[in-house]
Amino acid sequence: MQEELLLKIIQNQQEIIDLLQSELKISNAASSNVESITIFPKSDKDIEGFKTHLINKGRSKNCIDTYVKGVELFFRQYATLNSENLSKYEQELKNKWKPKTVNLRICGMTAYMEYVGFKDYQFHRAKEQKRTFCDNAINKEQYEHLISWAKDNSQKVWLITKVIAGTGVRVSELVNLKTAMLEQGYADIIGKGNKQRRIYFPDRLIKDIKNYCGKTYIIENRFGGQMTSRGVSSLLIKAAPKAGVPKEVMHPHSFRHFFAKEFLKQNNDITLLGDLLGHSDISTTAIYTRLTSEEQAQQINEVVGW
Template sequence: MTWDEKIKDFENFLKFERNFSDNTLDAYLRDIRKLRDYADSEMDNLGPLEITYENLQEYLFQLSKKKFSERTQARWISSIKAFFKYLVDDEVRTDNPSSLLEGPKLGLYLPDTLSFDDVEKIISAIDISTDLGRRNHCMIEVLYGCGLRVSELIDLKISNINFKELYLKVDGKGDKSRFVPLANWTSKLIKEYISEVRSKYKINKKCEDILFLNSRGSAMSRVIVFIIIKELTDKAGINKKISPHTFRHSFATHLLQNGADLRYIQEMLGHSSITTTEIYTHLKNEELRDVILNFHPRNMA
C-alpha cells in the first residue's frame, strides 16, 4: 500500500466527510506529502503502514532545525495526527504512531490590526482615476466593511448581494453561509463598480456572477489580492505586515471598541465558536492596559 494511495483516500475523507475548506485541505495534504518525501529519501522508502513513532520524532526534529515558526510546526503535527488517526479508523493500521506526538506550546496569538486612520491612509493611496483603482477601492471597502476572508471576497457573487435590504450572503468555511449587513457607503461603491467599471470587461462565462474580476474578465486569485494590499500599504507608508485578513481583524476590533456585542461579531465573522471571537476581547484588554500605563497618575510620577 503506497503513500499516494493513502494520501488520496485521506484527501477524499477530509473533503467529503470532514468538509474541509480548500485552503485547509491543501495545507494538510502538503504536510503529509512532505512526510512522504522524507520517508522516501531518508527512511529507505518506509511506507505509511511501517512508519513508527521514533521515525516521526526524527522527522519533526529535522524540520525543527530549519527554524520554522511554532505555529507551522503545530500544524505539521496536527496534519500528521489526523492522517494516522484516519488510517486507524479505516482499519488500515492497528496502532497510531502519532498518538504521543506533542506540538509546541503556543502563546496567545493577537492579530495585527489597523487603526481607522491607517485604513483611511491605505484607501487614500489608491488611484481612483483608473478602473483598476476603483475596483481595488471597492475591494478594500468590502474587506473592511464586511469582515470577509480573502477567499470569501474573491468568491463573492452578485446574486448574493441584496441591495434593497442591505446585506451580503457569504459562503464561508465548510460551506456554511451567513448574512452580513452592508453599509450604505459600501453598497453605493459596489453599485458604481458594477455599472461603471465591471460592465466594461469582456467577462468569462464561468465568472458572470462573480463580483470582483481581473482585467481579463476572470475571477481574481488570492495572491493578487495580497499583492495589491502589500503595494498599497507600502505606498501609504504603514510599517506593519498587512494582509487581507488584517482588514477582517480590524473590522471586528473596531466594532468591539465601539460597543458591539461579541455574539453579533461572532455571527458576522462566521465563527462557529465564541471562543474564536474572544481573541478580540484580549485586543481590547491590551488597549486598556496601555491606557492605564500611559495615563494613570501612579505611572506618571
C-alpha cells in the same frame, strides 16, 4: 502416453500449489513480527484523493495547500507511514520550526492519517505562547490613509479592503461573493469547517461599491474571472509600499480584525460579532478585542495618574 502426460501436468500443478502455500506461510509469519506496518486503504499515497477529501470537507484553498504541502514534505523524507517515522518527523518539526508552523504540519498529517485510516500514532501539538497584544492588524488611521490612496490609484485594492472591512469575511469567502448578492443585502455562505452562516452588506457599503464590482463576482481578476485568495494577498502586499502602509498589516485578515475592533466600538455584543465572523467558540472572538502594544501604552498613560 496420454495418461503419462496428464499425470505430469497434475504433478506440476501440485508443485505450484505447494510453493504458493509455502510463500503465504512465510509472509504471514513475517507480518506477525512487525510492530507497525503501513496500510493504505486508498491507492498508493493518494495525494490527489486527499485533496478531494479536503475540498468535500469545505476546507479553504490555503488550508488545502498547506495540508498537502506538509504531507508531501513527510513523504519526501520518509517512504513509509509508520509510528517510528511519524515520531521522528514530529521531533524534527519541533526542533526546526516555530510552534505555529509545527501545528499546521501536524494538523495536515493528522487529517491525512484520518483519510487513509492510519490510527497507530497520535501527535502532540506544540505549545504556542499567546501574546496579550496584536500588532499585525491595521489601525483606523492607516486604514483611512489606505482607502484614500487606493480610491485614486488602485480601485481593486480599494474594493478588497472596503468589502472585508465592511463585512468581516475571510479571504477564502471574499473571492466567492457574487455581485448579485448585493441586491438582497446579505449572503449565505459556507465558511471554515464547512459551517454555514449569513454575512450582511451594510447599506453604506453597497452604496459605495456597487458601481465598482465585477459582472459576476464582486472581486474579479484582470480577465474578468474569479480571483484566488493568493491573488488577493499578493495584490495587498504589493500595494503596501506604494500606499505608505506597513507591509505587516497589509494582509486580508488584518481587515477582518479591523472590522471586529470597529464593530465592538459601536456595539459591545461579542456574541453577535462571533456569529458574524463565523466563530463557534466565543474565546476565538475575544482575540479580536486585543489592542496593539501602542494602543495599550496610550491607554495606560491616560489611566495612570498616581
